[in-house]
Amino acid sequence: MKIDPQSPADLSAQIAKAIRDAIISGALPVDERLPSEAEMAEQFDVSRPTVREALKRLAAQSLIRTQRGATGGAFVNRLRFEDAYGQQITTSTLLLSMNDVSFATACEARYALERACAPLSASRRSADHLATMRAEAHRQLQPGLTDEAFCASDVAFHRALVDAAGNPVLSYQLAGAVEAMQPLMNMITFSARSREKIVALHTSIANAIDAQDAQAADTHLAALATYTQELAQNVIAERQSKRSSGKVDLDPPYGADHTVF
Amino acid sequence: MKIDPQSPADLSAQIAKAIRDAIISGALPVDERLPSEAEMAEQFDVSRPTVREALKRLAAQSLIRTQRGATGGAFVNRLRFEDAYGQQITTSTLLLSMNDVSFATACEARYALERACAPLSASRRSADHLATMRAEAHRQLQPGLTDEAFCASDVAFHRALVDAAGNPVLSYQLAGAVEAMQPLMNMITFSARSREKIVALHTSIANAIDAQDAQAADTHLAALATYTQELAQNVIAERQSKRSSGKVDLDPPYGADHTVF
DNA sequence: AATTTTCATTTGTCAGACAATTAAACGTCT
DNA sequence: AGACGTTTAATTGTCTGACAAATGAAAATT
Incomplete structure (x- = not known):
C-alpha cells in the first residue's frame, strides 16, 4: 500500500483512496482493525492530521468506524443497507x-x-x-x-x-x-x-x-x-x-x- | 448554523452535518463559497483541523470542492451524475x-x-x-x-x-x-x-x-x-x-x- | 500600456501537546 | 482464591502554532 509523495497535493485523498481500494478489493476484511493513526502516519510518511483527514473521508462513506480507548482504533465497517x-x-x-x-x-x-x-x-x-x-x-x-x-x-x-x-x-x-x-x-x-x-x-x-x-x-x-x-x-x-x-x-x-x- | 459544544465528541461530524443540511435545504446554493477555514473555526469555536476534518467529510461525498490560493476556498459543488x-x-x-x-x-x-x-x-x-x-x-x-x-x-x-x-x-x-x-x-x-x-x-x-x-x-x-x-x-x-x-x-x-x- | 514583481489570502501539511476514553493489568480486601 | 477498585497504557479527539504552496490581485517597473 503506497502513495505517491510526488503528487502535487491532497495526500489525504490519496491515502483515503488506497485504503478504500483495499477495502473494496477485500484485502481488508470486515471488522479488521486498521493500524493506529500514529502508525499509519509513519508508514505513509505523513503527519497524523493528514491521516485523520483521510479517515474522516472514509467515515463519511460509512466504510470505517472509529472507537476510542485502549483497544480502539479504526475498523472496517460492515456496510449495512x-x-x-x-x-x-x-x-x-x-x-x-x-x-x-x-x-x-x-x-x-x-x-x-x-x-x-x-x-x-x-x-x-x-x-x-x-x-x-x-x-x-x-x-x-x-x-x-x-x-x-x-x-x-x-x-x-x-x-x-x-x-x-x-x-x-x-x-x-x-x-x-x-x-x-x-x-x-x-x-x-x-x-x-x-x-x-x-x-x-x-x-x-x-x-x-x-x-x-x-x-x-x-x-x-x-x-x-x-x-x-x-x-x-x-x-x-x-x-x-x-x-x-x-x-x-x-x-x-x-x-x-x-x-x- | 450552530453546533452543540456539549456533545460528547465528533465535533467534525456535527459541523459536517450542519453544513450538509444547509446544502440540502438549499440555504447554500451551488457555487457559493463557504467562509475560510479560519473563519469557520472561529464561528464554530473549534480549531482549524476540526473544521478541515468536517470539510473532508463533505468532499468525500462530492458536496464541496476546494481550491487553493487567494480567491480559493471551499465551494458548494454541483453534484454531477x-x-x-x-x-x-x-x-x-x-x-x-x-x-x-x-x-x-x-x-x-x-x-x-x-x-x-x-x-x-x-x-x-x-x-x-x-x-x-x-x-x-x-x-x-x-x-x-x-x-x-x-x-x-x-x-x-x-x-x-x-x-x-x-x-x-x-x-x-x-x-x-x-x-x-x-x-x-x-x-x-x-x-x-x-x-x-x-x-x-x-x-x-x-x-x-x-x-x-x-x-x-x-x-x-x-x-x-x-x-x-x-x-x-x-x-x-x-x-x-x-x-x-x-x-x-x-x-x-x-x-x-x-x-x- | 504591457509586463514583471510583490504581496495578501487561503488551503495543504507538519510537529508537538494535552484531554477524554477505554480496556486491560495490577493490587487490595474479603 | 475471588471480587472489586485503582492504575496504567494505548488510542482517538482536539488544540496551538507554524510553514509551504498556490493563486489572484495589486503595485512597481519597463
Whole structure:
C-alpha cells in the first residue's frame, strides 16, 4: 500500500483512496482493525492530521468506524443497507434539486422502477407489508392531514410496496428514487378530490398485491403514474399563469431567507 | 448554523452535518463559497483541523470542492451524475460483497430494473445507443476474449440499453445495480457455447429495441435473466461438488494474500 | 500600456501537546 | 482464591502554532 509523495497535493485523498481500494478489493476484511493513526502516519510518511483527514473521508462513506480507548482504533465497517439508504437518499435528493431534473423525468423513473417491483411483490407479499400498505392508505383519508403528512404517508405506502418484493437490493435502489421525490411531491397541493382518487388507486394496488395479481397491480400503478403527472402539470401550468399575470417571480428552491454564515 | 459544544465528541461530524443540511435545504446554493477555514473555526469555536476534518467529510461525498490560493476556498459543488455514479457503484459493490447477497438476489434485482427500462429504451433509442449495443455484441463474439473482457463488454451493452431510455435518473439508479454485479459475473466461466447463446440474446434484444418492440425486448431480457441464473447455478453446483470431493476449501473473496499494512 | 514583481489570502501539511476514553493489568480486601 | 477498585497504557479527539504552496490581485517597473 503506497502513495505517491510526488503528487502535487491532497495526500489525504490519496491515502483515503488506497485504503478504500483495499477495502473494496477485500484485502481488508470486515471488522479488521486498521493500524493506529500514529502508525499509519509513519508508514505513509505523513503527519497524523493528514491521516485523520483521510479517515474522516472514509467515515463519511460509512466504510470505517472509529472507537476510542485502549483497544480502539479504526475498523472496517460492515456496510449495512440502512447506512447506504441514507447516503443514497441524500445523493438522489441533491441530484434532483441541483440538476434541474424535471418532475416528469423523476416521476417516470420512479414509477418505472416500482412497476419492476410489482410482480415480485405480488408473488411474495407478506401480511406485514400488506398491513402497512392498507394502514397508510387509510391514514391518507384523514381530513386534517397536511400535504406534507400526506406525502410522507405516500412514501411509506410505496416503500412497503417495494419492500414486499423481498429483495434488499431492489429496496436499496428504490429508496433513493422514492424518497428523493418527496420534496418535489411536497410542492403539489392535493385537493380533497385528488387525494380521494390517489387513495382509491392505492387501495386497488393493495388489493391486487393481496390477490397476487401482478397484471392488475401494474395497471393501477400505471394509472397512478399518469395521474401524478397530470396533477404536477396542473401545478406547473398554474404557476406559469401566475407568472405571466405580472406577479413577482419568487421561486426560492427551499429557504433562501436563511443566513447560514 | 450552530453546533452543540456539549456533545460528547465528533465535533467534525456535527459541523459536517450542519453544513450538509444547509446544502440540502438549499440555504447554500451551488457555487457559493463557504467562509475560510479560519473563519469557520472561529464561528464554530473549534480549531482549524476540526473544521478541515468536517470539510473532508463533505468532499468525500462530492458536496464541496476546494481550491487553493487567494480567491480559493471551499465551494458548494454541483453534484454531477458522473460523480454520483462512482459513489453509487462503490456502495453497491460493497453492499453486495459484505452482506452475502446471493447471486440470485442481485441478478433478480438487476434484470427487474433493466426490464423496467426496456419499454422506454424501445421508444426512444437513438442510433448512437443502438450502435453501441451492436458493437458490444459483436465484440463479445471474438474468440480470444478473456472472461473479464467479456463481462466488461456485457456491462457496456447493458449500460447502453439503459442509457437508451434517455432518463438520467434511471441511468443513475441502474449504474449501481449493473456495475456492482460485475465482480460476481467475473466468477462465472463462460464457455464458447454459453457465450454464443448470450450474444444471440443480446442481438435479439438490440433488434427488438431497433424495431421499437417493447414486448419482444422484455421477452428476450427475461430469457437472458433465466439463462444467467442457470449458468450461475451450474458454477455454484460445480464448486460444491469440488468441496465435497475432499479438495481444499479455499474461497478467498478476492485477494486474501495481500498484506496491506 | 504591457509586463514583471510583490504581496495578501487561503488551503495543504507538519510537529508537538494535552484531554477524554477505554480496556486491560495490577493490587487490595474479603 | 475471588471480587472489586485503582492504575496504567494505548488510542482517538482536539488544540496551538507554524510553514509551504498556490493563486489572484495589486503595485512597481519597463
